[in-house]
Amino acid sequence: MKLDARRVYLSAPDVGSVEEAYVMDALRSGWVAPLGPQVDAFEREVAARVGRAHAVALSSGTAALHLALQTYGACPGTVVIVPTLTFVATANAVRYTGAEPVFVDCDPVNGNIDVGLVAQLLRQLRVSGRRVAAVVPVDMFGACVDYGALLPVCAAASVPVLEDAAEALGATYLGATYRGRPAGSFGRAGILSFNGNKILTTSGGGMLVCDDPLLAERARYLSTQARQPVPHYEHTEVGYNYRLSNVLAALGRAQLVRLDGMLARRRQLRERYAKLFASVPGVRLLGDGDPGANCWLTTILVDPERAGWQARDLAAHLAAAEIETRPLWKPMHLQPLFSGAHALITGAAQRLFETGLALPSGSALGEEQLGRVFGAIGQFLDER
Numbered sequence: 001m002k003l004d005a006r007r008v009y010l011s012a013p014d015v016g017s018v019e020e021a022y023v024m025d026a027l028r029s030g031w032v033a034p035l036g037p038q039v040d041a042f043e044r045e046v047a048a049r050v051g052r053a054h055a056v057a058l059s060s061g062t063a064a065l066h067l068a069l070q071t072y073g074a075c076p077g078t079v080v081i082v083p084t085l086t087f088v089a090t091a092n093a094v095r096y097t098g099a100e101p102v103f104v105d106c107d108p109v110n111g112n113i114d115v116g117l118v119a120q121l122l123r124q125l126r127v128s129g130r131r132v133a134a135v136v137p138v139d140m141f142g143a144c145v146d147y148g149a150l151l152p153v154c155a156a157a158s159v160p161v162l163e164d165a166a167e168a169l170g171a172t173y174l175g176a177t178y179r180g181r182p183a184g185s186f187g188r189a190g191i192l193s194f195n196g197n198k199i200l201t202t203s204g205g206g207m208l209v210c211d212d213p214l215l216a217e218r219a220r221y222l223s224t225q226a227r228q229p230v231p232h233y234e235h236t237e238v239g240y241n242y243r244l245s246n247v248l249a250a251l252g253r254a255q256l257v258r259l260d261g262m263l264a265r266r267r268q269l270r271e272r273y274a275k276l277f278a279s280v281p282g283v284r285l286l287g288d289g290d291p292g293a294n295c296w297l298t299t300i301l302v303d304p305e306r307a308g309w310q311a312r313d314l315a316a317h318l319a320a321a322e323i324e325t326r327p328l329w330k331p332m333h334l335q336p337l338f339s340g341a342h343a344l345i346t347g348a349a350q351r352l353f354e355t356g357l358a359l360p361s362g363s364a365l366g367e368e369q370l371g372r373v374f375g376a377i378g379q380f381l382d383e384r
C-alpha cells in the first residue's frame with residue numbers, strides 16, 4: 001500500500017531501491033530474527049558516525065532511554081531532570097524506572113533546555129537532599145543543546161548526562177569547547193530513534209550509544225531478558241525484549257549509506273523556507289537557522305501581534321490543501337499525565353508551543369509537492 005499520493009506529509013519515510021536491496025539481502029541470508037550480522041554491522045556503523053566506542057541496537061528510542069536510565073540507577077526515590085519541551089517518550093522512560101521526572105523550561109530561541117535553570121534546579125535538589133540520577137537534555141528538532149555550558153554544570157553536581165538525540169542524528173555541535181562534535185556523542189550515553197518519521201528510519205528502532213563497554217554490555221543483557229551466560233535459561237533479575245531485528249537493521253544500514261544526501265535535502269528545504277519567510281513580518285525560524293542542525297523539522301514561530309495572523313491559521317489553510325503541519329511538542333508540565341510534577345517554568349516552552357508550526361520537511365519531498373506547499377503558503381500570505 002502507498003501513502004496517500006495527494007497528501008503532503010510532515011516527514012514521510014524516504015525509502016527506495018537501496019533499502020529494498022539491503023532488506024532483500026537480509027531476508028535471503030535467512031537471518032529473519034532479532035540480532036544477526038546486520039545488527040552487528042549497523043551498530044558499528046552508527047557508533048562510528050556519532051563518535052562513540054559502543055552502540056546497542058534496540059526496538060525503539062524509548063527502549064534506549066529506558067535501559068540507559070536503568071543503567072544510570074534511576075529508580076523509585078530518585079529524580080531525573082527532563083526538558084518540558086520534548087516528546088512524551090523522554091518523560092515516560094523516567095516513569096518506567098519509577099524515578100520522578102522534574103521539568104525544566106527552555107531557551108526561547110531554539111527550544112533547548114535552559115542551562116541556567118538546570119543549575120538552579122540542581123542546587124535546589126541538593127539542598128532538599130534528593131538524589132538526581134540523570135539530566136536528560138533533548139537536541140530539540142535536531143539542534144544540539146549548548147553542551148559547552150551544560151556539561152560543566154552537571155559535572156560540578158556529579159550528575160551524569162543522558163543525551164536524547166532521538167531527533168538529532170547528523171547534527172553537529174558548533175558552540176564553545178566541543179565545536180564540531182556530532183549529536184549523540186555527549187554525556188555518559190546518548191540515544192537515537194529510527195522511528196518512521198525520523199531522519200533515518202528502520203520503520204521502528206533505536207540505539208543506545210556510549211563509550212563505556214560495561215554500560216553497553218549491561219544494556220545488551222537487559223535488552224535480551226537478562227539471561228545469565230549459562231546453557232539453560234537462567235534469570236536473576238527482570239529483563240526486557242528490546243532488541244532490533246536483523247531485517248530492520250539492514251534497512252537502517254541502507255539509510256545510513258544515504259544519510260548525507262537526506263541531510264542535504266532537509267537543509268535545502270530549510271533554506272527555501274527561510275527565503276520564503278524572510279520578508280514576512282513577525283515570522284522567524286526556530287533556532288534562527290543554526291548551521292549545525294540536521295533540519296529534521298523546519299519550524300516557523302509566528303508573533304501574532306506583528307504578523308497579523310496565528311500559526312494555527314496557516315495550519316488550517318494548509319490542512320485544507322492536504323498539507324500536513326504540526327505544532328511544537330505540548331510541554332510536559334501542561335500534560336494531564338504530569339500534572340502535579342515539580343517544574344521550573346519561565347513560560348518559554350508554552351510560548352513556542354502556542355506560536356510554532358513545523359512545516360513539511362522530509363527528504364522524500366519532491367519539487368512538485370514542494371511547489372504545492374509554497375503555492376499554498378503564498379496564497380495564504382497574499383490573502384492577509
Ligand SMILES: *Cc1c(COP(=O)(O)O)cnc(C)c1O
Binds near residue numbers: 063090193206
Ligand atoms: C522520537 C523521539 C523519542 C522516541 O523514539 P521512538 O523510537 O519513537 O521510541 C524520544 N525522544 C524524542 C525527543 C523523540 O523525538
